[in-house]
Each structure stands twice: as C-alpha cells, then as structure tokens.
Amino acid sequence: MSDNSQISVERWNNLSVSVAIMVVVLFVLFAVTPMFVSEAAVDKLTILFIYVVLAVMWNALAGYGGMISAGQQAFFGLGAYLTIRFSEWGIEPYVALVISALLAGLSALVISGIVLRLRAGEFAIGMWVIAECVRLLVNLDPIIQGDTGRSLIALSALDPIERRELTYWISLGSMGLSLGVTFILLRSQLGSSIQAIRDSEEAAASVGVRVAATKRILFVIAAAGCALAGGLWLATFTTFQPRSFFGIQWSAYMIFMVLVGGIGRFEGPVLGAVIFFLIERWLGGTGVWYLIALGLVALIFSLFLPKGIWGYIEDRFHILLLPVGYRIRAPIVTSGESAHPGESSHNAQVF
Amino acid sequence: MSFLTSIVQGGLLGGYYAIVACGLSFMFGVMKIINLAHGVLTILAAFALWAIADKLEYDPFLALIVVLPAMGGLGWLLQRAILERSARSGELVPILSTFGLAIVLENTLFEQFGADTRSLAPYVGSLSYDSVDLGAGVRIGKLAILTFVVAVLLLGGLQLFLIYTHLGRAIRATAEDPETVELVGVNSRSVNAIAAAIALVTVGLAGLFLGLRTSFDPYAGSMQLIFAFEAAVIGGAGSLWGTLAGGIVLGIAQTLGAHLHPQGFLLAGHGAFLLVLMGRLYVSGPHFLFFRRAKLG
Numbered sequence: 001m002s003d004n005s006q007i008s009v010e011r012w013n014n015l016s017v018s019v020a021i022m023v024v025v026l027f028v029l030f031a032v033t034p035m036f037v038s039e040a041a042v043d044k045l046t047i048l049f050i051y052v053v054l055a056v057m058w059n060a061l062a063g064y065g066g067m068i069s070a071g072q073q074a075f076f077g078l079g080a081y082l083t084i085r086f087s088e089w090g091i092e093p094y095v096a097l098v099i100s101a102l103l104a105g106l107s108a109l110v111i112s113g114i115v116l117r118l119r120a121g122e123f124a125i126g127m128w129v130i131a132e133c134v135r136l137l138v139n140l141d142p143i144i145q146g147d148t149g150r151s152l153i154a155l156s157a158l159d160p161i162e163r164r165e166l167t168y169w170i171s172l173g174s175m176g177l178s179l180g181v182t183f184i185l186l187r188s189q190l191g192s193s194i195q196a197i198r199d200s201e202e203a204a205a206s207v208g209v210r211v212a213a214t215k216r217i218l219f220v221i222a223a224a225g226c227a228l229a230g231g232l233w234l235a236t237f238t239t240f241q242p243r244s245f246f247g248i249q250w251s252a253y254m255i256f257m258v259l260v261g262g263i264g265r266f267e268g269p270v271l272g273a274v275i276f277f278l279i280e281r282w283l284g285g286t287g288v289w290y291l292i293a294l295g296l297v298a299l300i301f302s303l304f305l306p307k308g309i310w311g312y313i314e315d316r317f318h319i320l321l322l323p324v325g326y327r328i329r330a331p332i333v334t335s336g337e338s339a340h341p342g343e344s345s346h347n348a349q350v351f
Numbered sequence: 352m353s354f355l356t357s358i359v360q361g362g363l364l365g366g367y368y369a370i371v372a373c374g375l376s377f378m379f380g381v382m383k384i385i386n387l388a389h390g391v392l393t394i395l396a397a398f399a400l401w402a403i404a405d406k407l408e409y410d411p412f413l414a415l416i417v418v419l420p421a422m423g424g425l426g427w428l429l430q431r432a433i434l435e436r437s438a439r440s441g442e443l444v445p446i447l448s449t450f451g452l453a454i455v456l457e458n459t460l461f462e463q464f465g466a467d468t469r470s471l472a473p474y475v476g477s478l479s480y481d482s483v484d485l486g487a488g489v490r491i492g493k494l495a496i497l498t499f500v501v502a503v504l505l506l507g508g509l510q511l512f513l514i515y516t517h518l519g520r521a522i523r524a525t526a527e528d529p530e531t532v533e534l535v536g537v538n539s540r541s542v543n544a545i546a547a548a549i550a551l552v553t554v555g556l557a558g559l560f561l562g563l564r565t566s567f568d569p570y571a572g573s574m575q576l577i578f579a580f581e582a583a584v585i586g587g588a589g590s591l592w593g594t595l596a597g598g599i600v601l602g603i604a605q606t607l608g609a610h611l612h613p614q615g616f617l618l619a620g621h622g623a624f625l626l627v628l629m630g631r632l633y634v635s636g637p638h639f640l641f642f643r644r645a646k647l648g
Contacts, residue, residue, distance in 0.1 A: 121387070140614065
C-alpha cells in the first residue's frame with residue numbers, strides 16, 4: 001500500500017481560493033454599484049439579491065435538511081407583516097425589519113415542535129397549512145384591513161433615493177449573510193451532520209448524528225432568512241397584501257430556483273436565482289404562460305435532471321468552486337502493489 | 352343558524368371531505384406518494400364536468416360516464432409518466448414533480464377558463480338548494496345528504512374491493528412490499544398504475560360534489576388539497592373509515608368556527624388539524640409517522 005503521509009485531505013484548492021476572492025471582489029463592486037447605475041437597475045438588483053436569499057434558504061432547508069416545504073411563504077409574509085406592525089408602533093422601519101426576522105426565527109422554533117415530526121410530503125403540506133394559518137391570523141389584525149393590505153407608511157418619511165439605496169445595501173448584506181452563514185455552517189462540524197442527513201436520514205441517525213436538533217437549526221435559520229427577504233420585499237414595494245405575500249407562488253419560485261440551479265449544492269441556488277431573475281425579466285410580462293413554463297421546467301428537471309444544472313456540471317467536470325466538504329487527494333500509484341491502481345488516482349470527494 | 356344545525360351540517364360536510372381525501376389517502380397508502388397536484392386535479396374534473404354540462408347541456412351526473420374513465424386514464428398516465436420515474440430518485444422528488452404539475456395544471460386551467468368562478472349547481476335543477484326538515488328546527492340540504500351517502504358507498508365499496516377481489520389483494524400486497532409481490536407473479540408497476548387510476552376516479556367524483564356544493568375557479572385546488580390532507584391526517588390516513596371520521600371532525604370544526612367568527616371557518620379547521628396532530632405526537636412519542644403506521648383497508 002502507498003504511504004499514508006501521501007494522502008492529504010483538502011478543503012480548499014487553488015480554484016476555490018480564487019473563486020472565494022472573486023466573490024469578495026464581486027460584493028465590493030456590488031456595494032458601490034448604486035453610484036454608477038440608474039435607479040431602475042438598483043431596484044432590479046435588489047430583487048435579484050432577495051431571490052438569492054430565498055433560494056439559499058430554501059436550499060438549506062430542502063437540499064441539506066431534506067425538508068421540502070410548500071409553506072415558506074409563512075415566514076416571508078410574517079417578516080413583512082411584523083415589519084409593518086412594529087413600524088406602526090413607532091420603530092424605525094429598517095430596525096423593525098431586523099427584529100421581525102429574528103422574531104420569525106423564534107416563531108419557527110415553536111412551530112418546529114410540530115412540523116419537524118412530519119416527513120416528506122407530510123411536512124410539505126403541513127407547512128402549507130401553517131402558512132394558511134399565519135395568513136388568516138394576520139388578517140385578523142385591523143391595521144391590515146383584510147385583503148386590502150397596508151403600506152409601510154413610515155418609509156415615505158425617508159428621502160426616496162436614500163431609501164432605495166438603503167434597501168439595496170441591506171438586501172446585498174442579507175445575501176452576503178445568508179451565503180456566509182450557510183457556507184460556515186456547512187464547513188463546520190455541524191455541516192458534516194447536515195450533509196449526512198441530506199444523503200440519508202436513517203443512516204445519519206445510525207452513526208450518531210443528532211438529526212432532530214440539526215434539522216431544527218436549519219429550519220429556524222431558513223425561517224429567519226425568508227422573513228428577512230419578506231421584509232426587504234416590503235421595503236422595495238412598500239405595500240403589504242396578505243394574499244400576495246402569503247401566496248403559494250413564493251414556494252413555486254423557491255422550488256424552481258433551487259431545483260433548476262442544483263438542490264443540495266452550495267452554488268446551485270445562486271445560479272438558480274440568477275436564471276429565475278433573467279427568465280422573469282424576459283417572460284414575466286406574459287402572465288399565465290410564464291407560470292406554466294416555470295411549472296413545466298420544474299417538472300422536467302425533477303424527472304430528468306433532479307440534481308439541477310450545477311449538480312450536473314459538478315458531477316460531469318468535478319469542479320468545486322466553493323467546497324463545503326472534504327476532498328481526499330491520493331497520489332497516482334504507478335507500481336503494481338495496489339489492487340486498484342486506477343481508482344486511487346481519482347480525487348475521492350467526501351461531501 | 353342554530354348550534355345543532357351547525358353540527359349536523361358540519362358532519363355532512365365531512366362526507367365531501369371524505370370523498371376528496373379518499374384518493375389522496377389511497378394513493379399514499381399504495382405508492383407512499385403524497386400527490387401535491389391532488390387538489391388541482393379535483394378542479395380539473397370539476398371543469399370537465401362543467402364544460403360538458405355547459406356546452407353539451409348534459410346533466411353533470413350523466414357527464415360522469417365520460418369524466419370518470421377519463422380521470423382513471425389520467426391517473427394511469429400520471430403514475431407511468433411522472434410518479435414512477437420521480438419516485439426512483441428518492442422520496443423527495445415526487446413532491447417536487449407533483450408540485451410542478453400542479454402549477455402547470457392550474458395555470459393552464461386559468462388560461463383556458465379565465466378567472467370566473469363556475470358552479471355545477473345550475474345544471475341539476477333544485478338539488479343544490481332543496482332541503483329536508485328534520486324537526487327541532489334543523490334543516491339540512493338534500494345535496495349534503497346525497498354527498499354523505501355517496502361517501503359512505505365509495506369508502507365501503509373500496510374497502511370491499513380491497514378485501515374480496517383478486518386485484519384488491521394485489522394492491523394491498525403491493526402496498527406492503529412491492530419487491531416481494533413480484534416473486535409471486537404480481538406486476539407491481541401495473542398494480543401501482545391501476546391504483547393511481549382508481550385514486551383519480553375518486554378525484555373525479557370529488558370534482559362533481561365540489562362543483563355542486565360551491566363555486567370554484569382555477570386556483571381553488573390548493574384549498575381542496577389542504578382539506579383533503581387535513582381530513583386524512585385527523586382520521587389517521589390509510590384507514591378509509593378514518594378518512595370519513597376525519598372529514599366529519601374537520602367539517603364540524605369549520606361550521607362551528609364560522610358560527611363564532613366570520614373568518615372562523617378556515618381557522619377552526621386548521622386549528623382542529625393542528626390540535627389532533629399535536630395530540631397524536633404527544634401520545635406516540637418522537638418517532639411518530641402518521642401515514643407509515645396505517646395499513647390499507
């Protein structure tokens with residue numbers, strides 16, 4: 001056998017280090033973008049960042065925790081509603097937005113006691129019921145005025161240009177936060193548990209992974225992230241209408257982005273969000289045909305390319321841009337000592 | 352509306368929920384798949400019945416002769432083209448594929464029929480508003496009674512079919528263990544396709560009673576899916592008679608909720624569902640899986 005010292009465990013390589021540097025540069029460029037582009041472009045980028053947050057959060061839930069939710073709009077809507085509620089009580093809207101996201105995370109901790117016992121499809125529809133409950137409860141608040149909704153009035157006190165840029169930067173920061181948190185989480189020791197659960201919940205439990213606790217952490221993070229996205233969406237469009245914020249279309253969008261981009265891959269949801277954003281720019285005006293196309297593409301991907309575009313690229317070309325796992329690198333064995341010389345020359349990927 | 356009337360009407364409403372939950376529960380029982388397009392398929396059947404009643408002026412009950420076999424065929428196709436393939440990629444993929452299908456179907460219905468709400472009630476004479484006086488101030492609709500009777504016949508018939516026919520036994524055996532039944536000469540792929548066809552025939556029936564009971568539009572499917580799911584969970588899904596019990600509990604909770612508050616109908620239904628779920632989790636401990644436990648039939 002070959003000498004053990006020649007086998008190394010790799011967490012970064014030259015490619016991924018340069019990609020990580022490029023990501024940081026990209027964020028710096030995004031941060032100064034509002035000074036150079038039109039107001040409409042700033043709004044569009046804000047929307048893109050919110051989509052990335054949603055996709056990354058839904059991927060954390062479904063791709064890593066194995067929890068496919070048809071009800072994340074519960075937290076998206078709750079984040080927006082609480083932001084209005086707190087700003088009506090006189091709290092600065094952007095502060096209200098952050099408090100709302102944290103409170104939504106707290107509510108997810110309570111809800112998790114019930115829904116995390118459900119599996120697969122049961123969880124998906126169970127979350128949908130939760131979203132409906134939250135919508136109905138929010139409707140009971142007189143300031144919402146039923147389906148008429150309510151505007152985030154406190155925002156109009158701010159200068160429109162300042163407001164636009166502030167929302168843009170907070171969205172950019174939220175995107176960075178959601179990516180950073182998942183990246184660090186996945187590379188931590190908990191990350192190994194999470195990825196073990198993704199591959200098989202039963203097998204993970206059998207080797208001592210605390211499945212329930214790990215899933216709960218993901219569930220709470222995803223809820224807070226979706227609530228943050230909801231608050232930002234409200235800050236962008238200013239009017240809260242329960243039917244649109246708690247609408248099932250948000251789940252459809254999240255599923256589309258993650259499924260097309262690559263479920264259970266770190267880079268997948270980002271790619272999916274960009275694709276979704278572009279498709280919406282081109283086809284969003286066609287209304288119902290656009291939705292039919294989204295559903296059809298999701299259906300086709302689930303049947304023929306369940307790992308998504310990024311999953312396909314990764315498997316095909318062995319590219320890891322931002323590795324969240326471990327790569328075991330062994331030297332090529334040329335002598336006949338090894339039983340399977342060919343195999344040991346590959347990079348074994350341990351996610 | 353008196354308190355007593357609410358309870359009786361709620362209980363009868365449970366008949367409709369049992370019909371709409373029956374297919375969802377049955378499909379899960381056999382194939383371990385929860386079909387997220389279940390609600391939209393109910394609306395599809397209702398639109399098919401409406402189109403036949405409206406354009407050809409046939410009675411919706413007569414239109415069932417065409418629509419039920421068509422739904423059965425659609426079920427067979429659904430299993431062969433989508434469910435079977437996505438189930439091979441793991442238990443999560445069918446959720447995604449049926450969700451995608453639901454989006455496609457409901458928006459296609461919208462494209463075809465527009466946002467107007469429709470109803471089958473105008474095509475059946477006075478059936479939808481005739482009522483019977485039970486005394487003590489309780490009046491109940493003839494349609495509600497008919498729905499309940501059909502629910503009992505459907506569940507009873509399905510149970511007898513599963514117990515006494517060769518095909519019924521093959522379905523139960525496939526639900527137990529699809530690999531082993533192959534050893535005794537059962538083609539589990541065909542059995543699953545037939546089970547999906549049966550499930551969608553019951554969906555066709557649910558479409559009829561939905562359309563007779565209330566008005567519907569292309570996006571009404573998600574509520575039907577949620578009601579079906581709640582009735583199935585409350586009753587302990589997999590068990591056919593449990594589905595009826597679950598439907599009755601859901602119906603009574605909703606009508607009583609509506610009695611208390613204008614928005615109470617839906618909230619009380621969801622509340623009953625969550626209470627039952629919590630109660631059952633509390634009783635059964637952390638590893639409770641409500642669908643897994645249940646045996647078919």
